[in-house]
Amino acid sequence: MVVALALAVILAALLAWRWRELGFEWSEFAAAFRQLHWGWVGLSAILALLTYLGRALRWQVLLHPVRPRSSLWNLLSATAIGFTAIVLFGRAGEPVRPYLVAVKERVSFSSQIAAWLIERIYDLLTALLIFGFALSQLEHAAAGVGPALEWVLRAGGWVAAATGAVSLGLLVAFTFLSDPMCRRLRDALAFLPETHRAKADRIAAAFAQGLESTRKARHVVLLVLYSLLEWALIILCYAALFKAAPATSGLTVREVVIFVGFVAFGGLIQIPGIGGGVQVVAVVVLTELFGVGLEASTTLALLIWIITFVVIVPIGLVLAFHEGLNFARLRKLEQEAAL
Numbered sequence: 001m002v003v004a005l006a007l008a009v010i011l012a013a014l015l016a017w018r019w020r021e022l023g024f025e026w027s028e029f030a031a032a033f034r035q036l037h038w039g040w041v042g043l044s045a046i047l048a049l050l051t052y053l054g055r056a057l058r059w060q061v062l063l064h065p066v067r068p069r070s071s072l073w074n075l076l077s078a079t080a081i082g083f084t085a086i087v088l089f090g091r092a093g094e095p096v097r098p099y100l101v102a103v104k105e106r107v108s109f110s111s112q113i114a115a116w117l118i119e120r121i122y123d124l125l126t127a128l129l130i131f132g133f134a135l136s137q138l139e140h141a142a143a144g145v146g147p148a149l150e151w152v153l154r155a156g157g158w159v160a161a162a163t164g165a166v167s168l169g170l171l172v173a174f175t176f177l178s179d180p181m182c183r184r185l186r187d188a189l190a191f192l193p194e195t196h197r198a199k200a201d202r203i204a205a206a207f208a209q210g211l212e213s214t215r216k217a218r219h220v221v222l223l224v225l226y227s228l229l230e231w232a233l234i235i236l237c238y239a240a241l242f243k244a245a246p247a248t249s250g251l252t253v254r255e256v257v258i259f260v261g262f263v264a265f266g267g268l269i270q271i272p273g274i275g276g277g278v279q280v281v282a283v284v285v286l287t288e289l290f291g292v293g294l295e296a297s298t299t300l301a302l303l304i305w306i307i308t309f310v311v312i313v314p315i316g317l318v319l320a321f322h323e324g325l326n327f328a329r330l331r332k333l334e335q336e337a338a339l
Helices: 002-022 026-034 038-063 072-093 096-105 109-136 147-176 178-188 194-210 217-243 253-266 277-288 294-310 312-322 327-338
Strands: none
Touching: 026 294, 038 072, 038 096, 038 109, 038 217, 038 294, 038 312, 072 096, 072 312, 096 109, 109 217, 109 253, 217 253, 217 294, 253 277, 277 294, 294 312
């Protein structure tokens, strides 16, 4: 994460240098907005919203060992509210979704933290796969890679490889070694008083139960398929968004996948209410790799933030208010879940 943040800072500095070098024309920025095809923008928003349904379906698989007949509506509602909390509070809002699922489905919070961790690993591995493809296809980028980006991409490749190796190792450990891990944890906590040790045992057992979905071949296949579906929808969302802008309407499917690979890597950084490295990476990749003008690139980066990051907020807030939650209560939920 520290290395990813450093890369985001470097990319932001590169972007600032480009702004000074090229000069930013606000009139061209406004013209880029006027030229957008809003039908394609609307389609991209629909595809972005469908990704939340995909996430809810995947979570239903993760929940199956502890709640075989879970409510898809409960999971969809928790997903929308949970991602709204991420927009409002940054990564600190991540635990809200597993917390709400635990409350709605009457299962332990520990088991849902385990499910959330498995989901993150599947997302990371899929995103890194796409990023690896993007790095391997750079020779097909319209403008090619300049010296300013070359070493940043090389560093990003090493970070991606290390992250993928750690994620894959964790997934294997959770699949085959969760029981021995729990036993060793119990042995390590044997010095605690009986009441505290019993509580730790319950938490460890619940966490192990939440990992059960990784042990059945059928569940693993479904998790892989839903993860691929999730990212296919994301790629289609970006493809529709690029069709909306004259400057990017000619990009090929391969170039869209290259772009998604880079912004997925930039998504490791999140800032409350703003997003993260996605916006910076989007502008840098569009200008440096695909030769898109700075103003048009900034327009698309802003749209990407709205479509993939903010579009869920009105729905999440409506669902939260419907369930008796307000901003203060969401904040409290975020604090409670973090405990």
